[in-house]
Amino acid sequence: METNEQLYVDLMMDRLPGEPETIFLVSEGYLTENLQRTEKAIEFINSFLDEKKHIVYQAFKEQGPNARKSEVMKKAGIVQMGVLVDIANKLIKEGRLKKENGKVYVLD
Numbered sequence: 001m002e003t004n005e006q007l008y009v010d011l012m013m014d015r016l017p018g019e020p021e022t023i024f025l026v027s028e029g030y031l032t033e034n035l036q037r038t039e040k041a042i043e044f045i046n047s048f049l050d051e052k053k054h055i056v057y058q059a060f061k062e063q064g065p066n067a068r069k070s071e072v073m074k075k076a077g078i079v080q081m082g083v084l085v086d087i088a089n090k091l092i093k094e095g096r097l098k099k100e101n102g103k104v105y106v107l108d
Helices: 005-014 020-027 039-063 069-076 081-093
Strands: 096-098 103-106
Touching: 005 020, 005 039, 005 081, 039 069, 039 081, 039 096, 039 103, 081 096
Parallel strands: none
Antiparallel strands: 096 103
């Protein structure tokens, strides 16, 4: 898994004090001592999603409404299904994708 994708996944998960990932995220300034996301974390999350949006959109566009999510993930270089879902949801909110009956449609 790409380093940025792993960091995104780590930031999206609930953390417990003392876990190695938690200690790392606090020491790098992504979480506060109270395990709240910092501005640095929020900026990273937003930039990661923005960075991946275009390639995910293109993959859905090329694959069509019968696209297999695994193929979209492969084309976009994404390993975690949750990451694909987050990016697709962002594109849906932006009005670029539509989800209906379990299928994803590109809105041009």
